[in-house]
Amino acid sequence: MSHTAASLREQFPLLAAAPELHYLDSAATAQIHSAALDAVIKHETTSRANVMRGTYRLAEAADLAYDRARQSAARFLNAGSADEIVFTSGATASLNLVAHAFGSTLNAGDRVLISVAEHHSNFVPWQMLRDRCGIELALIPVDADGRLDLARLAELMGGRCCLVAVTQCSNVTGAWTDVAAIVAAARKAGARVLLDGAQAVQHGPQDVRAMDIDFYAFSGHKCFGPGGVGVLWGRADALAQMPPFLGGGGMIAGVTPEKSTWAAAPQRFEAGTPPIAQAVGLAAALDWMMTLDWAAIREREAALCRRLIEGLVGIPGLRLLGPQQGQRAPIVSFDIPGLHPHDICQVLDSQNLALRGGHHCAQPLLTALGAETCTRASIALYNDEADIEALLAGLDRALRELA
Ligand code: PMP
Numbered sequence: 001m002s003h004t005a006a007s008l009r010e011q012f013p014l015l016a017a018a019p020e021l022h023y024l025d026s027a028a029t030a031q032i033h034s035a036a037l038d039a040v041i042k043h044e045t046t047s048r049a050n051v052m053r054g055t056y057r058l059a060e061a062a063d064l065a066y067d068r069a070r071q072s073a074a075r076f077l078n079a080g081s082a083d084e085i086v087f088t089s090g091a092t093a094s095l096n097l098v099a100h101a102f103g104s105t106l107n108a109g110d111r112v113l114i115s116v117a118e119h120h121s122n123f124v125p126w127q128m129l130r131d132r133c134g135i136e137l138a139l140i141p142v143d144a145d146g147r148l149d150l151a152r153l154a155e156l157m158g159g160r161c162c163l164v165a166v167t168q169c170s171n172v173t174g175a176w177t178d179v180a181a182i183v184a185a186a187r188k189a190g191a192r193v194l195l196d197g198a199q200a201v202q203h204g205p206q207d208v209r210a211m212d213i214d215f216y217a218f219s220g221h222k223c224f225g226p227g228g229v230g231v232l233w234g235r236a237d238a239l240a241q242m243p244p245f246l247g248g249g250g251m252i253a254g255v256t257p258e259k260s261t262w263a264a265a266p267q268r269f270e271a272g273t274p275p276i277a278q279a280v281g282l283a284a285a286l287d288w289m290m291t292l293d294w295a296a297i298r299e300r301e302a303a304l305c306r307r308l309i310e311g312l313v314g315i316p317g318l319r320l321l322g323p324q325q326g327q328r329a330p331i332v333s334f335d336i337p338g339l340h341p342h343d344i345c346q347v348l349d350s351q352n353l354a355l356r357g358g359h360h361c362a363q364p365l366l367t368a369l370g371a372e373t374c375t376r377a378s379i380a381l382y383n384d385e386a387d388i389e390a391l392l393a394g395l396d397r398a399l400r401e402l403a
Contacts, residue, residue: 003292005300005384012224012382013037022353022387022394026222027171027331027378030202032285033224039284040226043277051276052250052267065280070266072283076290077216077233078207084239086232086266087279091198092121094217094232095165097269098194099125101242102163102215108134111161113191115140115148115177116368117170120361122196122217126165140166142368145323146173150181157189165194165215169203172362172376173322173369174305174331176200183212192238198222202380203301203329204294205286214238220278225285229278232269239265246271297381304379304388305330311392315399321369330379333360339402341375347398353391 009015012031015023023031047061054060067082074082088094103126106112112126116139130137138156143149148166157164164186169176179195186193194215197206201223208216215238220229234242244251244262248271253261262268309324312334321333336344341357348355357375359366366372377391 003297003381005382009382009384011035015382020352022351022383022390024377024379024383024387024391025354025356026202026380026383027199027376028356029221029227030224030380031382032221032226032281033288035288036225036281036285040277040281043280048277050273062276066274066276069279069283072286073231073233073279076201076205076286077231078205078209079233080209081236083264083266084233084236086234086239086269087274088230088232088269089228089275090219090221090230091196091217092219092230094230095122095194095196096125097232097245098165098215098217098234099129100245101269102192102238103129103133103135104243105241106133106135106162109136109160111136111138111157111159113138113140113156113161113164113166115166116142117146117148117173117175117177117362117365118165118167119171119196119198120363121198122165122167123364136160139364142365144369145175146170146321146365146369147175147323148177148182150178150185153181153185154188157185157191161186161189161191163192163194165196167196167199169197169199169329169331170322170362170365171199171331172333172360172365172374174199174329174333174378175323176327176329179211179213187212199329199331203298204292205290208233208235220282220285223282223285223289225282226278229275229282231282234265236265239269242269244268244271248272250274292381301330301379301381301383304383304385305332307385308332308377308379308388308391311388312395315395319371321366321371321374331376332378333374333376335371335374336399339399341373343402344375344395344398347401348391348394351390351394351397353394355391 049059049062192214216233221227345357
């Protein structure tokens with residue numbers, strides 16, 4: 001089924017109520033779809049109870065809703081089993097979980113390979129692990145466009161490389177990672193592969209089995225679901241090898257005063273009460289996403305991205321960060337020397353344009369690209385030509401006001 005941006009926009013309550021708003025910050029947080037919002041309200045008003053603990057009918061309804069949410073997430077990722085889905089509070093929590101749990105199976109001198117293009121949430125936990133356990137942390141460099149430079153990949157995977165943890169798509173440049181090349185090299189080196197899918201999931205369902213990876217992390221608020229929930233997918237054998245990260249209720253097989261034993265995955269990694277209604281809402285968003293014609297949506301997103309880049313290259317002094325050609329997500333960042341992105345974003349805001357400026361939690365990448373900060377426009381399925389033209393006109397005004 002094909003959808004116009006206008007018909008999609010109507011399905012997002014915040015956007016439907018604010019027709020004047022040009023929302024171009026979906027890479028930070030996408031708007032919530034009505035199906036997700038309705039599912040949260042329905043769950044909270046008909047099935048609210050704790051999960052995996054109660055035996056009364058209301059608790060069974062909550063269990064069923066939570067199990068179904070796991071199955072939806074598994075379908076969205078084409079996971080081998082719903083037991084491979086761990087609900088977390090978001091991509092950051094998913095990445096920290098792997099850094100702690102998988103990380104605790106590593107020895108001093110084992111290598112983890114990340115890239116310069118990582119969001120801080122896939123950078124800092126590995127630095128912390130290095131400082132705690134003495135692992136080697138190696139970095140895949142980026143080229144002048146911010147794409148991962150894979151020329152020295154085999155060499156970087158040398159030594160005792162146990163894990164390659166990289167972003168699937170940069171939150172600054174929109175560059176997609178060549179996952180197939182990374183996986184091929186990792187398999188040769190005997191390393192596992194983690195993908196940070198935070199920026200990929202709002203551009204369509206994923207196939208973790210076709211990608212042949214081991215871990216996949218994402219957040220609900222970036223794919224039209226509620227905040228406060230995310231997913232860690234882990235291949236069954238990888239999860240089975242990992243000890244828990246957090247201890248508490250729900251993650252044990254048994255506890256004696258002396259010691260505890262662990263439940264199997266995914267419960268082993270879900271200590272305490274999980275974000276139940278949020279998971280149910282996320283599942284509704286994912287179910288809705290799975291009904292869409294993603295080839296058509298991606299084509300429209302790419303056309304808007306091209307139009308935006310075309311308009312930006314004509315602005316004197318403006319420097320685009322990231323690739324202008326080839327496979328990229330509709331995330332466009334630029335730097336205008338002498339102007340701070342916060343000032344630019346403030347003037348744009350006065351024209352109902354919502355964009356983000358700053359270092360985008362990717363300081364190593366910005367440094368590699370020779371910028372301290374930048375302004376970012378990110379396009380999602382509900383954006384249209386009017387948003388792009390408004391941004392180009394708004395920038396023109398911002399430049400005159402700030403000159
Ligand atoms: N990775 C990437 C590539 C991101 O863009 C983000 C969010 N900006 C994250 C991880 C972290 O996501 P969250 O803040 O939802 O945990």
